[in-house]
Amino acid sequence: MVFLTTKMMQKTALFVTVGGLITSLITTFLPLWKTMNSDLNEVENWYSGLWHTCLYTEEVGIQCKAYDSILGLPMDLQISRVLMSVSVGTGGLAVLAAFPGLEGVDVCVGQPGVKRGLLIFGGVLSWVSGITTLVPVSVVAYTTVVEFWDEGFPDVMPRWEYGEAMFSGWFGGLALLIGGTLFFVAVCMGDFDRRPPSVPNSPQVKHRTQHYLKTEVL
Template structure:
């Protein structure tokens, strides 16, 4: 019962992390304008995402434009596009597999070994999903930090970490922790022990004889136990 509750909690958290990863993919706030030095124009903020860049004005008006060329994107954003799409697909696959392997579902029937293997696979897939989110987010953050402290980069091109970066880190951590917990709730060790004991007790030795120590103790000799015969 405890494992079932842990599976439900970890699965719910993993689905939440997957939804957060989808939001990170869609949000344009991967890189935001840095207001440093002479760049004090705060009436508008520029956002750069993996699909589009947007200009948000203090009046509430926002204009977005998708990138015209994929090859013109920097390497970190190109990798982010690919890995985030892979993460979304792996997250969907993880949810499907984990549902089939959970104890509260009827998939795989009563085969506990099969359900444990399916649940373990779902947990591993969630961990891989978290890694696919963590890599592009961390790569983009490293690029932003390097450009920010690079004196050769003009001030107007310096960027800061956007909200999508922090949301991506949170999503990756939730996915990996939830996947690890979901994998650890599989009862493969406990079940394997029972199967081993059952297999050991089921062994038989047809040619063996019972040990004298295990046989019944001899009955005491009495006159009643000797058959009597009448002689003439």
């Protein structure tokens, strides 16, 4: 295909990585990781995130409050805070590392090996960012399911359910993984374009070449 060039693949990888990074960043600060609605009071909706909880009522609107103590948080939220922070940091570094390695960027001009290494480094960081996004979201989703079906809680007690941030986190993590993979594909395409022209290397050609050399010497 004409449009499937190394340069286009590099731009696509950067675009997908930036999209996944922005989605993960928004997911980190959204208070919509878990939602809860009581059957006894349907006008109140509770939302829980990594940094604060929010209460929505029709009369007042949304009121948010930060957690009083980090040590008082459940273990899954503490781990998710750390991993999502690592995800945003590594995702930003992936973009900064891969951008100078793109074709057409006037950085490290005439040094294809350096540009190739920057793209590989950006792809690895994008993978790390994607994994550190998917792990906390999946852990919180697992604990939410376990607590939802816990038979030790009374039936009248409201349960936490999935929020919109869970799905955006999965989407952002997958986008970061795909972006990192596309960086590796772009590197392979660049190596293929820079390969030397093929030289006949059959035994008959080798024998004829040696014969001609001996004839010239004689």
